Amino acid sequence: MKIKSIIMGLLLLSLLACNDNKKNASPSNMEVDQNSETADKLEGTWELTGFYNYKDNVVVDSFEMNPDFRQIKMYTDNKVMWCKHKPADSSEWFGYGSYNFDGERLTEKLDFGSSVMNEVIEAKKEFIFELSLSSNHFEQIELDEEGNRIYSENYKRVE
Template sequence: MKATISSLLIILLIFSCKDKPTNDTEDTTIDISQINVNSNPLEGAWELVGYYNYVDNEVIDSFRTSEGYRQVKMYTDSKVMWSKYIPTDSSEWFGYGSYTVNGSELVEILEYGSEMMSKIIQEKKEFKHELIINGDSFSQIEIDEDGNRIYAENYKRIE
């Protein structure tokens, strides 16, 4: 009897240690940590590259930023920070706050900023824009009280 049980255990051990059978099907296991799902297309760092001016909601003029001028925005999942450097201006320009995107609307609520920006924030904290995102570029469009486009800042992704 002991020999029969021992034989069965050995047979089970042999079959359980057998190599996994190979076939032509691929392993369909997915490592979720390797999937880059960006539910927030604004998250990252962006640099201003140019502007559009509008009349009757049509672009009438476009121009690039001046030589040496830099404006960078950085978005996390809920925060925004931007800085602006103008070589011919000794004023500092930066702001920090939170933001939300609701469909095609971008709302930035600034908490604090540079001395110049703090004066603006005292009067107006909330900045609403129409938002158009196209892959690694986006435009934030200033809208007047009648819903007409005034001008756009156009950004490209730098990270």
């Protein structure tokens, strides 16, 4: 009977310890609070989570990120920097410049980037996207010449 009581006590303590750990979970592993001061602001650090393909301005396909591939974007008041990590590719991918967001359109003007990206920047320095922004997510939507949606990169806030 005494052993049964000790085992029950240990189980109870284990359950209480698990509940305590949930309360003290690190905020870096949790989504940013919906009511925080970052709500509906682009400033911060974002990670690419997937893509949407559009046809006739409607999502027709979606893709999640490969866990081995990462892309991060960081926005300050008026600067942007992004980088990609793709283990199977030895080329570096990053870009740096300024941006403007008017509530609907995001315009990024890149000053420089990795050697691969500098080739892209030589041909096109300014990138204009439709942007759908919420507290913890945004969709950066590429448009064709007629203003139709082609695809989007989808991001979640990490800080």
